[in-house]
Amino acid sequence: MSDTMLMVNDLKTYYRTRLKENVYAVDGVSFGLERGKVLGIAGESGCGKSTLSLSLMGFYFPPLHFGSGSILLNGNDIMKLPYETLRKDYLGKQIAYIPQAAMNALNPTRRIRRYVVDVLTEHDTGLDEKAMLNLAREKLSFLNLPDRVLDAYPGELSGGMKQRTVIALSTLLNPSVLIADEPSSALDVSSQKVVMEMLRKMLRESQVQSMIFITHELPLLRHVADHIAVMYAGEFVEWGTAEQVIFDPIHPYSHALMGSIIVPEEGMKSHSLSCIPGAPPNLKNVPKGCRFAERCTYITPECRAENQVMTTLPDGRQYRCRFSQEALRDMYAKEVPANA
Amino acid sequence: MKANFALAAPGAQGKKAAAYILTALLVGVLIVIALSGHASLGWRLALAILVAAVVASYAMPTFGKYLRKRIYWYTGTFFVALALNFLLPRLIPGNPVDIILQDVLAGITDSSAATALKNQYIAQLGLDKSILEQFFRYTGNLFKGELGMSLYLAQPVAKILASKIPWSVAIMLPSILVGWLAGNLLGAYAAYKKGIYEKVIFPVSLFLSSIPSFIFSMLMLLWLGVSWGWFPVLGGFDAQIISKQSGVYYMSLLSHWALPFISQTLIVIGGQAIGMRSMALYELNVDYVLFAKLQGIRDRKVTRYVFRNAMLPQVSGLALSLGGMVAGSTLIEIVFSYPGLGQQLMMAIRNVDYPLISGCTLVISITMLVANLLIDIIYGLIDPRVRTAQAEEG
Numbered sequence: 242m243s244d245t246m247l248m249v250n251d252l253k254t255y256y257r258t259r260l261k262e263n264v265y266a267v268d269g270v271s272f273g274l275e276r277g278k279v280l281g282i283a284g285e286s287g288c289g290k291s292t293l294s295l296s297l298m299g300f301y302f303p304p305l306h307f308g309s310g311s312i313l314l315n316g317n318d319i320m321k322l323p324y325e326t327l328r329k330d331y332l333g334k335q336i337a338y339i340p341q342a343a344m345n346a347l348n349p350t351r352r353i354r355r356y357v358v359d360v361l362t363e364h365d366t367g368l369d370e371k372a373m374l375n376l377a378r379e380k381l382s383f384l385n386l387p388d389r390v391l392d393a394y395p396g397e398l399s400g401g402m403k404q405r406t407v408i409a410l411s412t413l414l415n416p417s418v419l420i421a422d423e424p425s426s427a428l429d430v431s432s433q434k435v436v437m438e439m440l441r442k443m444l445r446e447s448q449v450q451s452m453i454f455i456t457h458e459l460p461l462l463r464h465v466a467d468h469i470a471v472m473y474a475g476e477f478v479e480w481g482t483a484e485q486v487i488f489d490p491i492h493p494y495s496h497a498l499m500g501s502i503i504v505p506e507e508g509m510k511s512h513s514l515s516c517i518p519g520a521p522p523n524l525k526n527v528p529k530g531c532r533f534a535e536r537c538t539y540i541t542p543e544c545r546a547e548n549q550v551m552t553t554l555p556d557g558r559q560y561r562c563r564f565s566q567e568a569l570r571d572m573y574a575k576e577v578p579a580n581a
Numbered sequence: 582m583k584a585n586f587a588l589a590a591p592g593a594q595g596k597k598a599a600a601y602i603l604t605a606l607l608v609g610v611l612i613v614i615a616l617s618g619h620a621s622l623g624w625r626l627a628l629a630i631l632v633a634a635v636v637a638s639y640a641m642p643t644f645g646k647y648l649r650k651r652i653y654w655y656t657g658t659f660f661v662a663l664a665l666n667f668l669l670p671r672l673i674p675g676n677p678v679d680i681i682l683q684d685v686l687a688g689i690t691d692s693s694a695a696t697a698l699k700n701q702y703i704a705q706l707g708l709d710k711s712i713l714e715q716f717f718r719y720t721g722n723l724f725k726g727e728l729g730m731s732l733y734l735a736q737p738v739a740k741i742l743a744s745k746i747p748w749s750v751a752i753m754l755p756s757i758l759v760g761w762l763a764g765n766l767l768g769a770y771a772a773y774k775k776g777i778y779e780k781v782i783f784p785v786s787l788f789l790s791s792i793p794s795f796i797f798s799m800l801m802l803l804w805l806g807v808s809w810g811w812f813p814v815l816g817g818f819d820a821q822i823i824s825k826q827s828g829v830y831y832m833s834l835l836s837h838w839a840l841p842f843i844s845q846t847l848i849v850i851g852g853q854a855i856g857m858r859s860m861a862l863y864e865l866n867v868d869y870v871l872f873a874k875l876q877g878i879r880d881r882k883v884t885r886y887v888f889r890n891a892m893l894p895q896v897s898g899l900a901l902s903l904g905g906m907v908a909g910s911t912l913i914e915i916v917f918s919y920p921g922l923g924q925q926l927m928m929a930i931r932n933v934d935y936p937l938i939s940g941c942t943l944v945i946s947i948t949m950l951v952a953n954l955l956i957d958i959i960y961g962l963i964d965p966r967v968r969t970a971q972a973e974e975g
């Protein structure tokens with residue numbers, strides 16, 4: 242039994258705008274995801290997190306287009322599958338997605354029960370309608386939702402219930418990979434915690450084999466993620482365990498990000514990531530050189546001259562900077578602590 | 582056009598209570614009149630339907646409450662409309678008697694004789710009574726099913742209305758139905774297929790829906806009627822034809838009908854296509870489409886979700902235009918000199934013909950109100966979003 246659920250290799254995808262310009266929103270992303278693990282992806286708004294999560298589904302429709310790379314799900318390259326196979330055997334079955342706006346993810350004029358049947362009939366489950374609804378009931382009660390949700394229209398559910406209903410629906414078939422794009426951003430703090438806790442519980446009880454969790458609120462990731470990838474302008478700039486990335490970031494961008502949240506979460510809950518001065522490069526036309534260079538405190542002429550590749554350290558950590566980790570750590574140590 | 586939604590959302594609690602009390606009073610008056618033995622059959626029937634609907638509504642918990650509320654609101658609105666029907670014609674500057682006696686008075690040189698004649702007419706028409714007294718007489722007659730006599734045409738208003746309404750309906754009903762269907766199909770197609778379809782359908786529809794309808798009708802009249810001579814340009818049939826049973830007469834009816842029908846249909850198509858396209862485009866981009874697609878639901882099914890949802894507002898548009906049918910035909914009838922109710926209303930206003938104006942506007946108000954009520958009921962039944970909103974509000 243292979244324990245690698247998802248293997249992504251040099252994935253490149255882009256939007257084609259109405260003006261026929263290309264926005265390279267995911268530009269060479271690689272990573273692996275193991276059974277039972279949660280990968281958190283963090284980065285400021287517009288860096289391509291949602292695009293990446295959508296791209297991982299392997300189903301592209303305009304304006305999003307596939308560029309190159311491979312996505313191996315349980316060992317099968319889903320980019321090589323015919324659409325019908327992908328739709329029937331993968332989407333919603335092996336790989337599931339909770340959209341960023343989960344509040345509006347349900348058809349307002351369809352009762353949940355009919356939607357459940359709609360989804361399950363697409364996937365050759367061999368279940369009859371009664372069995373399908375029983376399955377849905379199990380999921381709902383797992384998420385502490387009453388059975389009557391089945392007979393409700395989405396508009397009749399509260400925000401938090403809708404959120405959990407979407408989670409229940411997306412995990413009906415125990416997917417290998419669940420991608421949650423900021424699933425809790427619209428909720429209050431305590432509801433957020435509930436959602437997190439439920440997702441973890443689903444993982445523990447193997448209702449979901451592995452998870453990708455996207456957010457721009459880093460403190461959340463600390464309790465949810467096993468690994469964290471920091472994304473910047475369409476690329477990963479750092480990858481490591483949650484502990485490593487949060488408490489000992491290597492890349493100057495991660496360092497700047499984490500510097501702003503080292504303070505205990507209380508009272509600092511929604512510290513914005515974009516408090517680093519400057520703006521990321523335009524993804525339509527990415528300049529040569531390191532993408533973070535213009536905002537980096539440690540910029541050198543070489544940074545602008547050559548593209549940066551990922552460096553992999555012996556312990557598996559990765560970062561995208563021309564400096565060695567020792568050099569970076571030295572520079573950080575010399576820096577006067579900002580909040581002193 | 583959005584009046585029904587405004588009605589649905591009364592502001593403060595107190596306003597709501599006042600409205601209920603007012604409606605209850607009015608319904609009481611209505612019942613007293615109905616039971617007093619003077620009311621006409623039509624009124625009793627209407628009242629019976631209303632009462633039956635209210636009673637039946639108690640059998641249905643949420644929807645019944647919604648239904649009752651609608652019925653109360655529309656009954657109240659009806660009485661307001663009734664008062665306005667009476668009042669508005671009387672605000673038109675000018676005096677019906679002056680117009681009726683225009684020719685006669687021109688021949689009379691003795692001013693005291695002229696005044697005497699005028700006063701005699703005024704008394705005969707009941708215009709010397711106070712406005713309140715006139716109003717009660719008007720409503721009293723109305724509940725007996727009498728609409729009065731046209732001052733200018735000296736014919737019963739009911740008879741005039743009955744002879745004019747079929748002409749308006751003949752133009753509007755088919756053009757609304759055909760135009761609605763074609764417009765929605767085109768709009769949905771443009772939204773879904775994009776590309777060349779959208780590039781042709783969208784600008785043409787935009788043109789049709791944004792050009793003032795009477796200008797468009799006049800252009801049609803000019804091109805197809807006058808310049809190219811394809812269609813007759815005036816009236817509802819050829820007045821030269823004597824026998825109203827002959828095939829020639831029917832052909833003439835048809836050829837006179839064609840041009841206003843085509844113009845009106847094109848106008849409806851334009852508006853509907855624009856509306857449908859933007860609704861569908863909006864729905865195609867909402868989050869549930871993405872979620873459903875990524876759950877592996879086939880495209881055909883997702884498209885069905887989308888068009889069902891985009892269709893709902895369009896259905897209410899259809900009912901609204903059907904309700905506004907009689908009123909909506911006025912411009913077309915004037916441009917094409919078509920002998921319908923709209924043209925009649927226009928003439929009645931010019932002649933300051935109070936009973937005839939009130940009669941026309943009464944027909945218009947009733948069709949409007951009934952259509953709106955029906956939309957609300959149908960809508961409440963088929964669209965859970967409206968239902969929930971109603972349940973929360975009540």
Ligand SMILES: Nc1ncnc2c1ncn2[C@@H]1O[C@H](COP(=O)(O)OP(=O)(O)OP(=O)(O)O)[C@@H](O)[C@H]1O
Pocket residue numbers: 256257258264266284285286287288289290291292293304341457524
């Ligand atoms: N439909 C689209 N057409 C063209 N460009 C797009 C489209 N959607 C997103 N983009 C661009 O792609 C880039 C990545 O967007 P994406 O939505 O993935 O960001 P994100 O990291 O999810 O941001 P957020 O945290 O705000 O959700 C942005 O620069 C954005 O402007």
Ligand SMILES: [Mg+2]
Pocket residue numbers: 290291292341422
């Ligand atoms: Mg996003």
